[in-house]
Amino acid sequence: MGGVDVLELYRTTGALLEGHFLLRSGRHSPKFLQSATLLQHPLYAEAVGQALAELFEEPVDFVVGPAMGGVVLSFVTAKALGARALFAEKDGQGGMRIREGLTVHPGERFLAVEDVVTTGGSVQQAIWAAERKGGRCVGVGAIVDRSAGRAEFGAPFRALLRLDFPTYTPESCPLCQRGVPLQEV
Numbered sequence: 367m368g369g370v371d372v373l374e375l376y377r378t379t380g381a382l383l384e385g386h387f388l389l390r391s392g393r394h395s396p397k398f399l400q401s402a403t404l405l406q407h408p409l410y411a412e413a414v415g416q417a418l419a420e421l422f423e424e425p426v427d428f429v430v431g432p433a434m435g436g437v438v439l440s441f442v443t444a445k446a447l448g449a450r451a452l453f454a455e456k457d458g459q460g461g462m463r464i465r466e467g468l469t470v471h472p473g474e475r476f477l478a479v480e481d482v483v484t485t486g487g488s489v490q491q492a493i494w495a496a497e498r499k500g501g502r503c504v505g506v507g508a509i510v511d512r513s514a515g516r517a518e519f520g521a522p523f524r525a526l527l528r529l530d531f532p533t534y535t536p537e538s539c540p541l542c543q544r545g546v547p548l549q550e551v
């Protein structure tokens with residue numbers, strides 16, 4: 367990424383947490399990337415958006431990301447691409463919908479962006495939300511892919527950094543077995 371070390375950015379901003387965390391998917395992990403802590407710095411956010419934009423060559427009409435993490439990221443990536451910045455929000459029923467007032471024109475091409483992909487479930491929901499409005503996904507970009515190669519979206523998936531952080535089901539979590547308190551972040 368243009369001379370910028372993403373892992374170093376997470377580290378120096380205090381966004382790389384160690385402990386025992388409950389993930390969106392319900393899995394547990396000793397590591398957590400708190401992207402809001404990194405993205406609160408506009409210059410770092412812009413650098414990340416520029417780097418994500420550079421991973422893709424296909425022209426796009428808009429970028430979409432799942433709230434909350436995907437909102438700032440959609441904005442900075444869209445700015446770098448000269449595209450519109452949309453976002454999807456949780457619909458309260460386990461899915462996502464495109465934010466009211468944001469229009470997708472039938473056939474528009476979009477890039478989906480995500481801060482951290484663990485299972486890929488969240489960004490997949492945002493992709494489906496944009497597709498239901500008539501958009502066509504041409505790529506998926508993430509700051510960090512911690513899916514261990516398991517995330518697939520039917521469009522090219524590229525990340526600035528791949529990390530091999532373990533995750534566990536609650537039943538098989540060694541941190542639970544040691545009685546380490548679980549943090550919901």
Ligand SMILES: O=P(O)(O)OC[C@H]1O[C@H](OP(=O)(O)OP(=O)(O)O)[C@H](O)[C@@H]1O
Nearest residue numbers: 390391433434435483484485486487488
């Ligand atoms: O790949 P997955 O298994 O879906 O997990 C990763 C998702 O979890 C986090 O979002 P979360 O909804 O926890 O919080 P946010 O509202 O801060 O984005 C992160 O921002 C990703 O969207």
Ligand SMILES: O=C(O)c1cc(=O)[nH]c(=O)[nH]1
Nearest residue numbers: 389390391398399482484
């Ligand atoms: O899987 C998650 O929910 C998750 C992992 C991570 O490292 N960071 C984050 O914001 N969410």
Ligand SMILES: [Mg+2]
Nearest residue numbers: 433434435436
């Ligand atoms: Mg998120």
